[in-house]
Each structure stands twice: as C-alpha cells, then as structure tokens.
Amino acid sequence: MNLKARLLFVALILGALPAAHAQLAWEKTELEFRPKLGEKEVVAQFRYENKGTKQVTFKNLKSTCGCTVASLKKNEVEPGEKGEITATFSIGGRTGLQHKAVMVETDDPAQPTLNLQLHVYIPEALSMQPSFVYWQTGEEPKPKTITIKAGEGVAISKLDVSSSIPDFTTKVKRGSKDGEFLVSVQPKNTAQALTATLTIKPDYPKTLYASARVTPPGSLGDFR
C-alpha cells in the first residue's frame, strides 16, 4: 500500500470514529409497569443525557398506538444536558400484557432512530369467556355457558345475572375453582331472531355485560 492509500485509509477510519457512538445516552429504553386495578393511565419517563460534544435535535416522536402520547419539553439537547421523554399510555378497556412503543427520530447520525418500549401488565378484576353466545334460527335451543373468573386479589362470592328480554333464561352455578362461576344461557325457542344484553352483577363494584342472540343463518354458511 503506498503512502497516499495509507493516508486515505487512516482518514476514513478517523472519519468514521465519531459516528460510531450515539450522543444521547438513555437511562433505559424499555420500561415495565404493573398498574393497580382501576388505574386509568401509566406515565413512563425515558431519561437521556447528551454525552456528546454537539447539540442533538429531536426531529420526530411517533407512537405505534393512538393510546400512547409522547411528549418532550424541548427539541434541542445541548452537550451535557439531561432531559426526558414522557409517554402517557391510556389503559381504556385494555387488559393483559400490552407492548407499546415510541419511535424517536433525531439528527444524530450515529443513532437517527430509536424505539422506546413500554411493557404494561394490566390486571383484570373479572374476566368473561365468551362475552357472546348465539344460536341460529331453527337450531336446537341448547344451553350455552359463559365462564366468569375473578382476577388476582379479587374475591367474589355471589353473582346475579339478568336478561334484557324474557326470551332467554339464565342459571348461575359455581365453577370448580375459587372465584369461578358458570352462567348457563338458553333461549326459550329459536323460531325468530332475538337480541339480549345479559347484565352480570357480582358482589364486587364492577358490572359485566354479555350478549346473547338468535340470528338468521347466513347465506355463506356457518363459519363455526
């Protein structure tokens, strides 16, 4: 290798070095939360520090879900400056383990994009499976069962179920496990279309709603 080629090689290596380290150092890029029953939202703070020698500008923050709103106090981060991105996740009617992400875009060539992740385990006071039972018109009106289960730390000893129309009868019995109830639903007949809302009231401050229907058979056939 001649001298010119060697110098070019060294220059390329040196030129690439500053780009190899991202300027923003993040305390954590993944956070885990376990909100309590009844909590409406989770607020996550992703802290960073500009450990480089140049200003970094946030160009864009994009959430993968309309339920998560990300915000910044300012877009420019001076060398040595610390800050945070706040991501507010609205729980709404979500249950179970939720993974949400915020994509961060900066003008730092070493790390132009970064995903900040939230893992949220949302407890469920009461679960219902299935929340919908249906029969096709003319089908034998056999009873169908909805299982209600109490979540962790929730105790229920009693459950009342009522139908919005008298064409369905309901019976409740205890399941094989603690906090489990089996709701048997049966239409009196399936001669005509029917729609009912079943109101399920345990001795716990939460009411569940299930749906029961007798529906005309579809022209495409039964998907079940």
Next chain:
Amino acid sequence: MTRDLLRQTALLLVIALVPAIGQAVYYRDRVSWNAPAVEKDEVTIEQARAWGANVLWVDARPDDQFARQHVPNAVPLNEDRWDELLPRFLETWSPDRRVVVYCSSQSCAASHEVARRLREQAGLPAVFVLHGGWEAWLEGNK
C-alpha cells in the same frame, strides 16, 4: 486480459441495469421489497372487496379518527371504550358476514388486538385484519 474481463463484466452489469431500472419504475406502486408480508390472519383490500356486502368493517382507530372519516358502514370498536362498544358491535354482527378490522397504517397493532379479542373473548369465527389498514383502503378507493 484482466482489463478486458473487467470491461466485459461492467458492460454486462450496465446491460442488466437498464431493464432492472425500467421494471422498478414501472412496478413502483405494485411491488415493494420493503412491504411487510401479509400475515395469516390478514386479508388484502382486493380480497375484502371480493367479499362485497358480506363484510362487516370494524374500525379499531381512536374515536376522533373514526369521526373524521371511516369505511362506509364501518362499526367503531376500539380498546379505549371496549366494554361500551362491544355490545353495539355484536348487535350488528351476523354469521353470514366476515369481520374485517382495520386501524391506521401497517405499524398499528390495534386491529390485530381487536381481532384477537373478537376471536378469543367473543368467540367469533371469521375475523380478519386488513393488510395495510386504513391507508390501504384509501389507496384502493382512489
């Protein structure tokens, strides 16, 4: 000898490049090597359209986006108000209609989550997700 070989290789590459560029320009809207693959519970806009009136469209986007614009006759069902919206959706559902859930853009996971809950919690049999989401529907209706 080596120079000739290099020249011929370069010539072949240039010749191959011309139709490649032409194809990339001609098919730019139809084929993309960056496009995510259609997942097994997804349907394309063409498939959903072929089902015609036997599709029940479900909009899994937040309320404000649904209010702004939505697929004609679509039913709103998002996880922000799941308990409230699910009974309304179930009143509209019938066994002869396939359910196609959409949210906004390919990165949105809400449609997959809503479809999963409809299958697992409500026990519905034919629930699909629109590949490409709301943007695919807009694109297909230009």
